[in-house]
Amino acid sequence: MTARAPRDRQLLGMLAAIVLLAAIVYGASAALVGRPPVIRDAFQYNASAQRLLNTGVYEYNPDLTAGIEATNGPSAFTMPGYTVFLAGIYLFFPHSGDVVANILTAQNAIIIIQLLLAVGIATVIAYAGHQLGGPALGWTAGALAIAYVPFGMNATVTLTETLALALMSVVVLATVGLLRRGAASDPARSVRWALLLGIAGGTSILVRPTIALWLAAPLLAWLWTHRRSPSSRWRVPMIVAACVVVLMTPWVVRNAVSLGRFVPFTDSVSTPLLDSVGGANFTAAEEDLIARAEAEGRDPYQAVALQRLKTKWLVSPSGFLRWKAESAWIGVGNFTNLPLDILADLQMSGTPAPRTYADAGAFLPVRSDAVYTRLFEGVTWYHRILLILAGIGVVLGHRRAAVWLLASIPVYYAIVHTVILFMIRYFYPAMPALILLAAFGVAGTARLVTARTTHETSAG
Numbered sequence: 001m002t003a004r005a006p007r008d009r010q011l012l013g014m015l016a017a018i019v020l021l022a023a024i025v026y027g028a029s030a031a032l033v034g035r036p037p038v039i040r041d042a043f044q045y046n047a048s049a050q051r052l053l054n055t056g057v058y059e060y061n062p063d064l065t066a067g068i069e070a071t072n073g074p075s076a077f078t079m080p081g082y083t084v085f086l087a088g089i090y091l092f093f094p095h096s097g098d099v100v101a102n103i104l105t106a107q108n109a110i111i112i113i114q115l116l117l118a119v120g121i122a123t124v125i126a127y128a129g130h131q132l133g134g135p136a137l138g139w140t141a142g143a144l145a146i147a148y149v150p151f152g153m154n155a156t157v158t159l160t161e162t163l164a165l166a167l168m169s170v171v172v173l174a175t176v177g178l179l180r181r182g183a184a185s186d187p188a189r190s191v192r193w194a195l196l197l198g199i200a201g202g203t204s205i206l207v208r209p210t211i212a213l214w215l216a217a218p219l220l221a222w223l224w225t226h227r228r229s230p231s232s233r234w235r236v237p238m239i240v241a242a243c244v245v246v247l248m249t250p251w252v253v254r255n256a257v258s259l260g261r262f263v264p265f266t267d268s269v270s271t272p273l274l275d276s277v278g279g280a281n282f283t284a285a286e287e288d289l290i291a292r293a294e295a296e297g298r299d300p301y302q303a304v305a306l307q308r309l310k311t312k313w314l315v316s317p318s319g320f321l322r323w324k325a326e327s328a329w330i331g332v333g334n335f336t337n338l339p340l341d342i343l344a345d346l347q348m349s350g351t352p353a354p355r356t357y358a359d360a361g362a363f364l365p366v367r368s369d370a371v372y373t374r375l376f377e378g379v380t381w382y383h384r385i386l387l388i389l390a391g392i393g394v395v396l397g398h399r400r401a402a403v404w405l406l407a408s409i410p411v412y413y414a415i416v417h418t419v420i421l422f423m424i425r426y427f428y429p430a431m432p433a434l435i436l437l438a439a440f441g442v443a444g445t446a447r448l449v450t451a452r453t454t455h456e457t458s459a460g
Contacts, residue, residue, distance in 0.1 A: 172406065179402040187232065
């Protein structure tokens, strides 16, 4: 028996315990929430998956009354990852032209599979904590992830959140493993982490493209930390880039062939961008701009949104920056006050998420207003505690590149969605990094307290 065998058994034991506890907690939270109605975006994703299976055409049709066979042709309104994920589930169920009947048949399977993904999220976060700081940090990260009940609640909703979170947790794990001390001394291990980062990162882009720009951060960190090893420093970035290119190329080629234009990600960014600058209340001049953009084959909403942003900047650059700073502050406020925004937004037909318990309880699929109030208050405080603990974690781990990279994830998402549109559901992919930073803060504080107590005891 090798010296490593006991450590491996301890790790497996920890992960098994995390799986069991997460399954219990997330299953209970999902049962508490119930089955939300499949409407708006959730309906569209389901219908898109069924159209893909029946017609072979990928399309996200905004017409909620359209049947499976009704299609306006190929589109790039959303990334294809979640639609393909749902289509894989629908393969195991008979599906007809009745979209609603098909959804009712497959919805339980979708919820169960997403619950399994949620359990996987907590397990991967725990393993990443173990990679970052050993068993104590692994247990702490796993416990904090299990306590975050929205992971289980989100699994009941047919939206991209759970799949995006699962992929992002793997991206975080690969980043931690890649920058772990000693990774460079084992080329085979660094190649494995690079492959995992590239595959998870590329797949994550196919579900939600927001992560695309951030993927450069761990590669730049690798290049910097290995700047004295010119022979091997480029190996990891090249592997990650190759994986992303291989995964993204079919989507880009499909768009070029089917749509006749270069669409690397999605067309739908124009909608939240427009919402962030006044919405669809167009002036006569903007109506003319829309007509010209459509005639030229450009996105008309994007053209209007960019024109409004340009006008705001030209009128007052300082006012523009102050407006964006206020947007960021509102986003942070929403994060600490509206933790169940994903469920509320699903049923609010695009209006802002409610700010009072009574209003919100009427729209959320929980058992009662009283239950929602307790959930609201509990998760709100949990968000605040996580932010405080994460700040402590950054202070304690400021000498470690992995800690700074983890800290850059929530900052990156806050900046991106301040520019576009800040909704809490858009920020959820940052939660694995935030939980890991909070765990680092807890474990680091515990070590400091233990060391001080031991010192005082020995001195006495």
